[in-house]
Amino acid sequence: MKPREAARIAWEAILKNKVRSFLTMLGIIIGVAAVIIMVAISAGTEATIQDQITSLGSNLVFVQGAMTRGGPGQPPSGGLVFDDAAAIQDGVSGVTSVVVEQNSSETVKFGDVSFDDVSILGTTSGFPSVRDMDIADGRYFTDKEIERKQKMVVLGSSIAEELFGEDDPIGQVVTVGNTKMTVIGVMEEKGIVGNTDYDSYVFMPITVVFQKFTPSMFARIMGDSIRMIYVEVDPDANIDDIITQIELLLVKRHDLTLDTADFTVTTQQDIIDTQESTTSAFRSLLAWVAGVSLIVGGIGIMNIMLVSVTERTREIGIRQAVGATPDDIRLQFLTEALMLSIVGGLIGIVVGVGGAYIFGALSDMRTVVQFSSILLAFSSAAIVGAFFGYYPANQAAQLDPIDALRYE
Amino acid sequence: MSDKRKIIETVDITKVYGMGDISVAALNGVSITIEAGEFVAIMGQSGSGKSTLMHILGCLSTPTSGQYFLDGEDVSQLDKVQLAGVRNRKIGFIFQSYNLLARTSALRNVTLPLLYDHSNPRSLEEADIKAEKLLDMVGLTGRINHQPHELSGGQQQRVAVARALINDPVLVIGDEPTGNLDSRSGEEIMNLLHTLHAQGTTIVMVTHDAKIAAHTQRTISLLDGKVDTVTHNGHSQKKVQYETA
Known part of the structure; x- marks a missing residue:
């Protein structure tokens, strides 16, 4: 057949x-x-x-603070401080820019509308660029404004809409905690990155966060604590070499060894x-x-x-x-x-x-x-x-x- | 008669079922000869061994001992595959219960054997033309696309006859071909077999009905696995001999 x-x-x-x-x-x-x-x-x-991961921006090294280390009888170590960022910028070769962030959460009010536990992110001026985020309306704050601790905020797209609806938020004054701050910009919608919904965040100069929202005795002695340093590196540079430089620099500054380091350094590749x-x-x-x-x-x-x-x-x-x-x-x-x-x-x-x-x-x-x-x-x-x-x-x-x- | 081509020649064939003490001999030394152009009936009561003999003659099984020459070829020791080939090229079956493929047209039923002809593969068109001719001959013109359930018993049996002839067999075996038919349809089928016989086809028909057997030239009666009597029915034998000589 x-x-x-x-x-x-x-x-x-x-x-x-x-x-x-x-x-x-x-x-x-x-x-x-x-x-x-x-x-x-x-x-x-x-x-x-x-x-x-790609939308986090390219060529990034993440330095994240690990809080409250130290064994019995030893004072807790503070993890990263604001000055560490400047030290990396100055002391490590192949670094193109450094951005710092610190979070908190506060009540945000405008008129009758009020939200509790809104995520506050204090950053430096390079933040939109390293995280590949765009400004939809208005502008981000500048280094000078950060230095002067200007009371200004940039709103995430969803919180902007919840607070102002169809109205233009730019130039309006919102109350964050007890502080009145001026809205100077609204971010483009970003969606959820990792586990973070940046659209619901309120961005402000990191110096304002230090001053108003995370003051502590510790900060006065050791410097202002930060959560994360984003280090943007030269695409041609050897990334492993840069990581080693950062680690050595920070353990020296924190007076620790590599085994007891109070921070972790990761790259995008690690996350991937x-x-x-x-x-x-x-x-x-x-x-x-x-x-x-x-x-x-x-x-x-x-x-x-x-x-x-x-x-x-x-x-x-x-x-x-x-x-x-x-x-x-x-x-x-x-x-x-x-x-x-x-x-x-x-x-x-x-x-x-x-x-x-x-x-x-x-x-x-x-x-x-x-x-x-x-x-x-x-x-x-x-x-x-x-x-x-x-x-x-x-x-x-x-x-x-x-x-x-x-x-x- | 002896100078004619022998289609069937069996030499002392036996068929034993079972082993040792419980073995039963269904055939116990059967020697028969059937020549080309003969129309022969094999008769016997149930248990006489006629079905067993038919299965062996039809190459559906092989004898336990003895020899069977079909058209001059010893087929008693062939394996399953070789037997299938012999059935395909040399034998046409007409069964009591028609045994047509259900839900398959008359035409496809008739061409079925050609599907398995490995030695001579034919195109579907070629097969169809031949099958249509045979369906014409058995009087089913215009019903070639009917399925078995759309045909009467007599018509189904005529499809089966056409199927039995598609491979130009040297031997047509009928197993009670009229057993399931009313007397009129049965008569039609017998007439058809007579026509085939007149055209020179060798036909062996197994039956238990003496009236049907009387239609043939010769009746071989079996009893207890042996040939009991051979009766010459007399008619038409001469005529056929002259026609096919």
Whole structure:
């Protein structure tokens, strides 16, 4: 029997039992669709993370303070202080700019509208540039204004809208804690970066934060504490060398050793690596789950094919009587199983790709359909069909023609 | 008669089912010869071994011992695959219960054997033309696209006859071909077989009905796995001999 004939017979057999064929294929359809959707979700998550990391700005080294170190009997060390930033700027080669931030939270009021626990971010003037943020309206504060501790704020897009609605916030005076401050700008909408919703932040000169919102005894002795220093480096510079320089400089300033350092230095690459290891674990878990559903689908095919062989014993007998060899019969049923899984696979691709788009459109998760996942799912379906189709096909091939013809 | 081509020649064939003490001999030394152009009936009660003999003559199984020459070829020791090939090229079956493929057109049922002819692969068009001619001959012109459930029993059996002839067999085997039919349809099928016989086809028909057997030239009666009697029914034998000589 020619393969074309086998394909025609298999196709006719599938069409003769449309409902059953569809139910048989359902396992494969779900398996293939699951693989495609799962991979699309994890690829989408990965792409989102990549975008966020890229949107942090390029060539950044993050120096983050680790507060309250020190063992029993030792005074707590303060982590990073404001002067550390200037020291890095002056003492490390290959640094193009340094930006500092310190947070707090305060009640923000305008007229009758008041919000508690609004995140306050004190920064220096280079902040929008290193974090790749734009000003939608007005401007950011300058170094001179920072130095003069000017009471001015730039609002995140969502807090600006909540406070002022359609009105123009520029030039208006808001009350932050007990301090009246002038709005000089509104940031462009940024979305959530990492876990931070910058759109709900109020930005102000870091000196104002030191003075009004984080005063402490400690600050008067040691200098003003800060949360983070962003160090923007020359793209051509050796980043590992710069990290070493920063670490050595800071431990010396803090009078510590590298083992007891009260800060951590990370790069964007470190963040990317961490995220990638998390998402790749996530992705392989999803792939396993989807793979299991494909195998379940294959067992479904085997089950139905075994029933089908029994049910069609008479047909097999007739074919044998007119000269079908065991190979002919095996080929026929194997082709049928393969065709069920291939057609199921194709429907699964349509459902999977469609499902991924719908899922992406309806939920917060982004989905990116990967061509490789389509290929993988489809070829797995075909292999599953051939693997689980072989046993029933072989059962059919080994029937005795006389018994098969007698079968009622 | 002896200078004619022997289509079937069995030499002392036996068929034993089971092993050792519980074995049962369904055939116990059957030697028969059927020549080209003969129309022969094999008769016997149930349990006489006639079905077993038919299965062996039809190459659906092989004898436990003895030899079976079909058209001069010893087929008694062939394996499954070789037997399938012999059935495909040399034998046409007409079964009591028609044994057509359900939900398959008359035309596709008739062309079915050609699908498995590995030695002579034919195009679908070629197969269709031949099948249409045969369906014409059995009187089913215009019903070639009907499925079995759309045809009467007699019509279904005529499709089966056309299928039995598609591969130009050297031997047509009928297994109670009129057993499921009313007397009128049965008569039509017998007439059809007579026509085939007149055209030179060798036909062996298994039946338990003496009236049907009387249609043939010769009746071989089996009893307990052995040839009991051979009766010459007399008519049409001469005529056929002259026609095919």
